[in-house]
Amino acid sequence: MPHPVRHPRRTAVVTSAVAVVVGAVSVFVVATTELATGRSPLASGQRLAQCKLGARQGGAPSHMCAREGQIIDVRLGDLRPTQPALGHDAVHYRLGRYTSGKDQINRRFVDWCRSSGLLDVVAAGPDAKLSDPTTFTCELRPGEENEESRSQMRTVVIGRGGRPYLTGGHHTLAAFHAMPDGGPDMKVRVRVVANLGGLVEDSFWERMRTEKWVWLRDADGKNIDPARLPGDLSLKSFGDDRYLSLAFFTRGIGHRPRKMLFQEHHWATWIRESGKVDLTGWRSDDPASYLKAVQNAGKAQISLPRQTVVHNGLTAGHLGRRTKLGEQTLARLGRPLTHESPGKLAYIPEGRKVAATR
Secondary structure (H helix, E strand, O other): OOOOOOOHHHHHHHHHHHHHHHHHHHHHHHHHHHHHOOEOOOHHHHHHHHHHHHHHOOOOOOOOOOOOOOEEEEEHHHOEOOOOEEOHHHHHHHHHHHOOOOOOOOHHHHHHHHHOOOOOEEEEOOOOEOOEHHHEEEOOOOOOOOHHHHHOOOEEEEOHHHOEEEOOOHHHHHHHHHOOOOOOOOEEEEEEEEEOOOEOHHHHHHHHHHOOOOOOEOOOOOEOOHHHOOOOOOHHHOEEOHHHHHHHHOEOOOEOOOOOOOHHHHHHHHHHHHOOOOOOOOOOOOHHHHHHHHHHHHHHHHOOOOOOEEEOOEEOOOOOEOOOOOHHHHHHHOOOOOOOOOOHHHHHHHHHHHHHOO
16 A cells, blocks of 8 residues: 655644644733733743843843842932832931032942942042942952841832832932932842742732832822822932931930831821821921920930831831830931031931032
8 A cells, every 4th residue: 555645835834823822821821820920921931031031141131031139220319219109318417428528439439339238438539439439348248148148138020021119218218319420320239038020910919018119108198099109219208208308317315216118108298197296396497496306306206115116017016116215326316517417407408409409
């Protein structure tokens, strides 16, 4: 019996057609599954393909490939804020100090090194610039980070399209953004806490809320939608929450700083809403009344029993309430600008002048 004639081309066409059908079914199944779980259809595959393409071309696009725990370099202008307001005076203090020349090594380089996971600064020449890390020296070099130094870093969550969402350190980085040697093109090193680039928008923000990686209250304490978050780190993009500034200045006086996100936002909400803090006569343009307001806020904080719920289920103990007023820190806070080591409040007027020019 003669053998049937095989047609290689026809066989290849049939095989390809079957593969296309199978592939289409696979795509449908993956897309359906990912939609059901809140993931973007084919997002993971697309990100993997783009990462591979980027690697072949010498660098993956944006930060799609960033892994949890990885340290990445980012432009300040590419960071997306996760809070709608800042305590503007907490930024003004930094700007005033950064431009004062009072520190032996300018404080902005200390803050850059610590924020970047490189511990303290050890040297900075007179021409050192934030925009050029080769002009100053940190205690550690990139690649030498340890557990302690990594814990001091600013952190991000990667969102759709590889966008980095800043989850801590808004005040420091907003100050860098406003500095003459900083700005949106300046680069900083940040630590990735999660890559959620595979989630659709609603699921992304749901996860951000669940993990408490976002603060969705404006400068007046009103709830907002994520769409109303600022688009960049310029100070003018943020509302001014004066109670957040007050909470910042009570560090070491009424509470101890903790390694937790939005610690002072909770205290600021309590100061605003509890009615426990006497702010009669508080004027932010008067150092004496500002110092008195900080003192009153600190006294109110330490008067709280440890188990008192301050805000959102967090107790005074969780939020670092001190048992005694930090008298020495309070005394330092009020030192005038003429002192060899001025207090934080003394830098605010000069910082406001810097902010007004940006």
